[in-house]
Amino acid sequence: MNRPRTLIVGAGISGLALAKALRDRGLEVDVVERRADGGGAIGTGLYLPANAVRALRDLGVGEEVAERAEPVTRQRIHDHHGRPLTEFEVDRVWGEVGPCRAMTRGELHEVLRRAVHEGRAPGVGGGPGTAVRPGTEVTEVTDEGAVTFADGTTGAYDLVVGADGINSTVRRTVFGGPEPRFLGQLCWRFIADDTAVPGITDWTARVGDRGRTFLTVQLGGGRVYCYADINSPAPTPPAGDWRTLFADFGGPVPQLLEQGAQAYFAALHESRSTVWTRARTVLVGDAAHAFSPSMAQGGAMALEDALVLADTLRAEPDVPAALAAYQARRAGRVAWVVAQNHRRDKARNLPTPLRNFTFRRAGERLFKSNHAPLHALP
Numbered sequence: 001m002n003r004p005r006t007l008i009v010g011a012g013i014s015g016l017a018l019a020k021a022l023r024d025r026g027l028e029v030d031v032v033e034r035r036a037d038g039g040g041a042i043g044t045g046l047y048l049p050a051n052a053v054r055a056l057r058d059l060g061v062g063e064e065v066a067e068r069a070e071p072v073t074r075q076r077i078h079d080h081h082g083r084p085l086t087e088f089e090v091d092r093v094w095g096e097v098g099p100c101r102a103m104t105r106g107e108l109h110e111v112l113r114r115a116v117h118e119g120r121a122p123g124v125g126g127g128p129g130t131a132v133r134p135g136t137e138v139t140e141v142t143d144e145g146a147v148t149f150a151d152g153t154t155g156a157y158d159l160v161v162g163a164d165g166i167n168s169t170v171r172r173t174v175f176g177g178p179e180p181r182f183l184g185q186l187c188w189r190f191i192a193d194d195t196a197v198p199g200i201t202d203w204t205a206r207v208g209d210r211g212r213t214f215l216t217v218q219l220g221g222g223r224v225y226c227y228a229d230i231n232s233p234a235p236t237p238p239a240g241d242w243r244t245l246f247a248d249f250g251g252p253v254p255q256l257l258e259q260g261a262q263a264y265f266a267a268l269h270e271s272r273s274t275v276w277t278r279a280r281t282v283l284v285g286d287a288a289h290a291f292s293p294s295m296a297q298g299g300a301m302a303l304e305d306a307l308v309l310a311d312t313l314r315a316e317p318d319v320p321a322a323l324a325a326y327q328a329r330r331a332g333r334v335a336w337v338v339a340q341n342h343r344r345d346k347a348r349n350l351p352t353p354l355r356n357f358t359f360r361r362a363g364e365r366l367f368k369s370n371h372a373p374l375h376a377l378p
Contacts, residue, residue, distance in 0.1 A: 004158035011132045014285025014302035015163030016112035021310035034137035044189040045225025050094035052300035069101035070220035080208035082251035086363025145280040168287035180269035187229035188263040194224040197252045235267030277323040292341040304378040340370045
């Protein structure tokens with residue numbers, strides 16, 4: 001069987017996961033990353049819902065993730081004063097799909113990077129794993145698989161994969177528009193020391209007015225991942241210290257905010273493109289379908305992309321046909337996640353009394369319905 005020569009542009013979660021999946025299926029792959037540090041993830045946290053944990057297991061790194069990650073067994077929603085609105089066990093949402101976990105992005109990136117670097121590909125001589133080429137930027141890609149790098153060199157590939165994030169060069173040069181749209185939300189993320197902050201366990205979201213949310217996810221080892229967001233008409237940070245926007249939140253929030261001076265800021269965007277393939281080019285992860293973090297499905301969808309694309313390329317030697325199969329398998333599932341994100345964001349922005357009533361009466365039921373189709377394999 002002819003093995004397509006593949007270039008993966010981007011060494012984040014989606015790019016590394018795909019490199020691992022392709023190598024495990026005996027396919028030749030190169031990985032380039034524009035950042036000199038090899039694409040090391042920023043030092044924030046990551047909640048891994050059960051379908052993401054399942055995908056990591058299917059990628060062959062489930063045991064190492066379990067060793068590093070913290071189990072998440074309960075989810076809670078409180079109002080901004082800390083009064084409970086709903087609470088449930090996550091296995092009531094996910095059932096037999098498996099556990100949910102949390103870890104830092106850096107730790108997950110390191111697990112995948114090591115798997116790619118040290119892995120061996122069956123059927124291609126048992127050679128060493130794929131090395132990521134850091135500090136290597138792609139400036140242009142053509143429909144025929146011709147690639148131009150920032151240093152002026154070129155390369156020819158049977159398949160080019162854009163795994164280079166929401167501002168993807170591959171998407172811009174091959175697919176054109178539309179550009180991702182601003183969701184009207186700003187967010188800040190940081191990791192805090194919770195050893196002196198009692199009562200932080202599992203996953204807890206605290207909701208206020210103006211779309212304000214302060215989420216904590218326990219990471220273990222005295223660490224807690226903090227995520228805060230607020231509605232905004234513009235994708236720029238507000239003047240002054242962002243933490244004053246959450247000054248009226250109760251519970252552990254004030255103590256945690258004291259550690260958030262260097263939080264990572266982002267304006268949230270959503271991809272408007274629903275076409276992720278050309279004859280010899282494909283998009284995965286945020287390059288294909290960035291969306292609101294409301295469902296915490298960004299990483300899960302990226303990991304699933306990697307598995308599905310690797311399977312279709314192994315099953316179908318004709319690259320354009322394999323890419324068409326990939327698009328067909330992923331489109332409906334991603335569209336569901338986008339729709340549920342919109343539904344959850346609307347619920348969060350209901351008038352406060354109605355929102356609180358909704359979460360009290362139907363919080364667990366809403367979470368179950370959001371995630372039900374994701375129980376099936378991608």
